[in-house]
Amino acid sequence: MEIEKGGENVMNEKIYCAHCNKMTDGQIISKVELFNVRGEDVKVNASVMICKACNEESFVEALDEKNLEIAYLEYRKIHNLLTPLQIQEIRDRYGLSQRALSKLLGWGEITIHRYESGNLQDEVHDEVLKLIAKPENLLEIYEKQAHLLVPRVGEALKKRINELIQKEIQPNFNKALEQMFLSERQIGEFTGYKEFDLEKIKNMILYILRFHETYRTKINKLLWYMDFLCYRVYSVSISGNSYTHSSYGPTADDYELIISVMLRDVLIGKDEIVVHQAIREQLKSTASCDESIFSDDEIEIMDFVLNKFKKFKCGEISEYSHEEVPYKSTVEGQKISYTLAEELSFDI
Template sequence: MNNEKRRSNAMKGICPACEKETELEYVTRVEDIAVRDENIPVHVEYFKCLECETEFDDPHSTYDPLEVAYHEYRARHGMVQPEDIKTFRERFGLTQLELANLLGLGGATLSRYENGALQDEAHNTMLSLAMQPDNLLDLIEEKTSVLSDEKRNRIINLLKDITEEREKSFLSIFETRFGSYPASILSGYQPLNVAKLLNAMVFFCKGVEIPKTKLNKLIFYADFKHYKEYSISITGSCYAHLPHGPVPDKYDYYMATLFYDEKAIFIDERQFPNYTGEFLSALKEPDLSIFSTTEIKTLAYVKEFFEKYNAKEIRNFSHEERGYQVTRNGELISYEYAQFLRI
């Protein structure tokens, strides 16, 4: 019965083994294809000769199961896809050879990757980094002989425009999402200034390894100290009462931005008997040009004042602040209590 059903679904065609026209069965199924010791299930299709049982690919099909497996493997591991390379290269008007020379790869190697070959981990990292505008700009400015002067200048200008637009867009989105509150006593009568907040964090992390708990307190003291002296905060951040002391509202988003987006800080996780501690250090210089003279003076004062304090000591110190004592967990701390600040 099965043979009859198979023959009813068969078609005429040339079997390469029989070397003649026979009845062929079209077969589809899912098979595992091994890619670097990992099995990737892939849909496969082929013909089977009903006379000699030989299985063979459709010579007219453009479907490649191995290519599909490679694509899935890259997707699973967050790797650059061939179409990403081509789109990136064409966006900036780079030839394969030009991009290969910028990366220090052979032209044939890049061509293989763009046409579907599976790159190794080192080359994938290289490609992924080069596709970041800041990194591509560094490569072009470093390897001046790869491109003509005209093309190099055109791409440099384009990259700078992209970077500036990205930064403006990011700050605008961030401030809209988290700083849409009106300037009030809760923000030190200052609208949220993300650039100042992030650069103040980098300032406090520069040249030291600082516990995250301590960093949050330093930002708090800088804003409240400046409000105490000049009746306006530095960053416009609101501060929330949390168990370890006052912290910038939504502080986790700012930390993530500095680490993942800006790549301005390094976070070192350390294991202690009862907890995991996070220590931060700056990877970039803070942009101090955005601060006023009084703001820089206040930042420097706070950094020096708490220089010898560890995380526990500054936490306990902050717990004695009037604004912290009169609020409960999760509540915002009004800048009106800056007049009672202990520094």
Template sequence: MSERKDFCIECRKECYYSLRKQYVKKLIKDKEYTFEITEAFCEECGMKMDVHGLMDKNIKEIDEQYRKIEGIVSIEDIEKVINIYKIGKAPLSIALGFGEITITRYLMGQVPSKEYSDVIKKVLASPKYMMDKLEENKDKIAETAYKKAYEAAKEMRDLFSVSKKMLNVISYIFEKMEEITPLALQKILYFIQGFNLAIYGKEMVKEECKAWEHGPVFREVYDIFKDFKYNPIEDDRFVIFENTESELDINEKEIIDLVINTFGVYSAKTLERITHSETPWIEARLGYDDGIPSNVLISKNSMKDYFKRIDEKYNIETEDGVRKYIKKILEK
């Protein structure tokens, strides 16, 4: 029985109730929509109940579904624009060519027109477009707000210094893992690259990996996330690459899932320890004592050859095989 209780007008007393998803039809601007909402039902008489707070939840559910159906930007994404570009509500409104309080209204729940929604979505997807809008309306915005937002847009644009494939892979990792630190991300990317080279004979990403003191590192990725240091990455900027799974083929996603489901359960320091036990990093670090910086590349051929040997011994195309390999490494 549910632990939830409220007053049932049919039973005329406090009753336990359960929540169920129900479909309702709504007419909006002369167009009929079907929405899935949450409703409460008395566990004694089975009748629908008016539960406190449920109406607000239904309004939110309908709003989110309506926006998705019509391709209208969400409140959450508008907030991300503000956070990503470090700009206030009024300056953002002006920069986009809207009225000064337009963004404030949208954040309070007013649904944007499709035209204005498309502008906001384009800003979220393109730092260059945001820079153009800021430049276009520069004279209408306070200088401090303009400079801060323009610099943030430039930083966003610099994300594209890595390949689109690398960004898609990182975005997919973020989607699959609850949290990840920069150090752990580097190791996960390294294993993804190595496994893809061994299993499919080709690179996953074009970027080169270097043998740094704390293990394999993709320098361009390091530069993007270095400010997070040893903390989990929480980066709204990667909303740009949400829903880009179609740009990764089924084999690529299987490799990423394989690595996340096995190596992804370990701490960053454990992953570092694993890479320090592997031939590609060891050979690239020959001649360098502990603590000595190095920018020597870990060649893709050495990664491919090493993980092919591991595959022949442990069958790393399966999660069980990868786990056996990890266990053997950690027992050393």
């Protein structure tokens, strides 16, 4: 008799009944049974085969295995042990093979394979697996045991662990950063009478980068024009950021910091391009812009500025900004007041 794994397709199978001493019709029924797991009785809703003629149970190995698997799951629940699927999920987070993870932990080569296939794990091993669910803990183990892995696997693992650690600390880090930015920017003429909004300036950058890569310097100038034009029209800026007069033109404060955070969080990427033997950086978006955080008026302002400077090269928009009154009426290192926005060379 052939039985498919999982006990399906065994309804009304022909079975050999030892009691009737012949081939008879069998039927699977559900029955509460006690299984002994590590010295404990575990109650299981077991599936058993009975002979339809005499109602006696008939042993079927596949069903017995399935029942034991259920007993293990029940035992895991009682003792708060990881399930085979959870073990696999932890391993998958790091992109490791079963063998590589076993090696790294100093276990027998097929240990993880056995656990993921349903074998009940050792309780000490269970603790270790829960521990390494946190990437910083696996990093500690990795640093001691990396020599046990093939170099290529080790390097990929280290990269992956660091990515996961970054991801965990990222929200806290960004919050702290925003607090710092806020404390440095008093709402007033230098923020365009708006509270600084980190998410907004990030999304302005993503908005600029929606359709094509743009030079780092040009983005800086576009931000200034967007914020200042918005102030000119609506008496309030978009991002609440402040801008300073630098020799390169008006410059968004903490621009480099904001860009490096966005690069680190993989919201944007960069390409280095050699232009006239100088290395220039083009930024491109790797995440989509959340346009819902902008009002229709803000979108209109941003579109207007993007369209106006569409054909401008980096140097051209820089030169253009040098001629603006708000720039010319300030000196190097001085913050540019939004009240000067009415002197911009164009209006919407």
